[in-house]
Amino acid sequence: MSAYREACESGRFVVSGEIGPPKGTNVQTMLHHIDLLKDQVDGLNVTDNQSSVMRLGSLAVSHEIVSRGGDAIFQMTCRDRNRLALGSDLLSAAFLGIANVLCLTGDHPSVGDHKEAKSVYDFDSVHLIQCARKMNEGHDWAGNDLDGATNFYVGAVVTPEADPLEPQLYKFARKVEGGAQFFQTQAVYDMDHFQRFMEDARTVTEGTEVKLMAGLVVLTSLGMAKYMNRAVPGIMVPDVILEEMGGVPKEEALRKGMEICARHIRFLKENQICDGVHIMAIGKEELIPEILTMAGLAATT
């Protein structure tokens, strides 16, 4: 069983981090981040051409994490591959010892750096979840028998700050029905709102073993917070956090962002709001161990 799955199923508060592969073959910084984090967290997501920007692949990097002794959460989007390629990459992932897969729709190519690319979306995220579950049962999507089944821990995402929220909740329910076993949310900053969202989400997951992890993005400046409010759908940094970020001198903003992140982790854990957190420290991965210490979470392994 994968370390991430084991942590999720143990019932303790789970922590995952995220690795964004580089654009190019210079992997030193990425490998440094992997080595720094692999024993600090229960699992490491690897993004799949994040923001539709062409990068080193998530399959290769997920394998690298596993071979370095960490546990990888292989992100797969439906943007670039049809059902043949997705199924095949799932088998490749199983072959490479990758045990967790996170199924996403994927940003549209028009927001990335290959704007003229043909998008695929042959499957949507619900279909990809179903496909991975079918492969766990020994069948491919078309119903053919596999010579050896997979054994993935299958995850998905949900956006608590989606506006309007109701269609998002319906889709969340379809993902649960489709067989998603864990969820990581889009970044959340409004803990009251997230708490209300979790009440709705728990209604959907009642009677299942589905685990829900809050997504947290570390704020590095007031400008970053404002930018996300303006430009990133599904992320809402409330005024009170903006004031907090704006209330300190610029050079202390990063520390304030770390404090906020640690405070939210502590709040979510102590109040048992969700089952864990997924920390996205975009470009600031070296800060995660300190944030975990600030949050009162010792290394989990």
Next chain:
Amino acid sequence: MIIAKKKPIEEIIESLATDKTVFIVGCGECATVTQTGGEKEVAEMKAALEAAGKKVVGVDMVAAGCQELDLKRILRQHKEAAEETEAFLVLSCGAGTQSVREGTQKHVVPGTDSLFLGNIKRAGTYEEKCSLCGKCVLDEYGAICPVTRCAKGLLNGPCGGTNHGKCEVDPEKDCAWVLIHQQLRKEGREDKLARVHPPKDWNVVARPGRVVPAKEEPATEAAGAKKP
């Protein structure tokens, strides 16, 4: 209606670089409505080509560019010009341009870019609502097509890019999933939202599509006698 836009005249002149003589074909249907290949645009194109030093040896409108038989008839009517011309410039959709291809061995050049199958909201405003996927699923979605109107063609709900009811790809466009949701709620058919829809069969129509008249069954079989 096939929605098209005019190609820039520079691009057309470049395509016709080696041709001194041109025959222009317009279309009386979609290209007339979208003002990309009606009589007025054909006349304007004639003037523009002449200004660029081309000799326009003939112009005509076909009732609909996609009618290959009509198109061949028109080319026969213009036999001399059709033989004299080095190139045909077609102000119709890509289908119309290929109808001309069927009727001549000369250089055939498109004068428009075909965009989509569009609904006419009002003169000059068109919206794509159907993408001819081969198996209509509108009943599942309150007669609002997610295959076409969701930028990602998602079949089971919105992506994380829904932004205050608009699409992340183009904030001018409504999120199809918000519209579908509202519509099914209005109709009291939320059960359609609470259902996992399978992925599309993209080979319902083997591309390129082709439909031919069904062969008539022999009388004995038509009477119901099944072969063993």
